[in-house]
Amino acid sequence: MEYTRLGRTGLKVSRLCLGTMNWPWLTTEAQAFEIMDRSLELGINFFDTANIYGGKQGEGLTEAVIGRWFEQGGGRREKVVLATKVYNPMGDWPNQSRLSALHIKKACEDSLTRLRTDHIDLYQMHHIDRDTPWEEIWQAMEQLVREGKVSAARAKEIYGVAIDTARWVVDAEETEKLRKT
DSSP states (O other): EEEEEOEEEEEEEEEEEETTTTTTTSOHHHHHHHHHHHHHTOOOOOEEOOTTSSSSSSTTHHHHHHHHHHTTTTTTHHOEEEEEEEEEEEESSSSSSOOOOOHHHHHHHHHHHHHHOEEEEEESSSSSTTTTTTHHHHHHHHHHHTTTTTEEEEEEEEHHHHHHHHHHOOOHHHHHHHHHH
């Protein structure tokens, strides 16, 4: 297996990433366990999921499957570079979706519980949130990094214009700290 560095995180990840979006509603838990075991055998160490995956809003079913697999031991968690995401609705109340600091922090705690781990290697924003100030988003992500709950926070599926806007909004020093994490 070929490995590459994950941005500036210092982490080495397999060039192939195991996507888990269809678990457990199209792939049984037993099949998912087999897929994850085989992936490690082949050297795939980069697993991607999201709190919304699994087919039922608010339940994080895919993360729970991965958590039960980690719980089997055998160094599974230690071998995996784990990426998950936040943004989509996890409930019907106003603060159960998008990228408010409250939702980011609560979603991270819930993901950690479902994944049965003490940290997420790469915590991603699944989409852009034009209603939440960039300062609030980055502050929440930085707090999770400082607390050791997240190793690195990144944006996913965010357009260049939005990133340029964020650069102007977020203090240059803060941006540099984020790049180094």
